[in-house]
Amino acid sequence: MREVTQPATEAIRLAEVLRALADPVRLEIVQRLDRTGQENCTALGGEIDVHQTTLSHHYRVLREAGVTWTTVQGRSRLVRLRRNDLDALFPGLLDSVLAGRMREIATTSAIETP
C-alpha cells in the first residue's frame, strides 16, 4: 500500500480548508463526495470535465488541506469527505458551503436558461 500524506485532525487549518474549497472544480468534487459518501478517484474523474492530471492536483489540494481522506487499495484510491473532522473543527462550514454552491448553481442556471 502506497502512502498518501494527509493531516491529522488537529493539524487541519481553517485557511487551508477555505483555500482548498475555493475552486469550482474542487467544490464539484466535494459536492459529489457529500452525495455519494466515497468515490474511486478514477471513476469520479470520468464525470468531471477536466484532464486527469488537473484532477489529481485538485485531489491532492483537498487531501493535504484535510478536506478529504484517501485510502489506497491496490491500484485504486478511495476518497471520502472528512465530514466528522470538519464538522467538529468548524461547525456549519461545510454545510453552508455546500448549500451556497447549490444555491449559486440554481441561480446561475435560472439566469442562463430563459
Place this chain on the structure above:
Amino acid sequence: MREVTQPATEAIRLAEVLRALADPVRLEIVQRLDRTGQENCTALGGEIDVHQTTLSHHYRVLREAGVTWTTVQGRSRLVRLRRNDLDALFPGLLDSVLAGRMREIATTSAIETP
C-alpha cells in the same frame, strides 16, 4: 471621489469569497471588521503586523471578491463587511468561518501557552 471596483451583489461568487477568506491576515481583517462595523484602512493597518503594501493587496482581494465594501471619503477609505449580502447569498458561511477562526485561535493559544 476616486472609484473602487467592487462587485454587485449578484456578481459575488462563492469560490471567490472562499479564496478571499483563505488567508490568516485576511481572516484577521474580517474578524476585526465584524467586531467594529467599519474601519479606516490606514487605522486598521496600524494594528495588524504586516507591511502597508501587503495590507493594500489583502484589502483589494477582499473587496474584489465582495467580502467588503469600501467607501472613499477624501483621503480615507472606509471599509466594512458586506454581511447582509454574504448572509443572503451564503447563509451561515461568514458565521461559521468567524467561529471556526475563534476556535482555532483559542486552541492554538492553549497549546502554545503551557
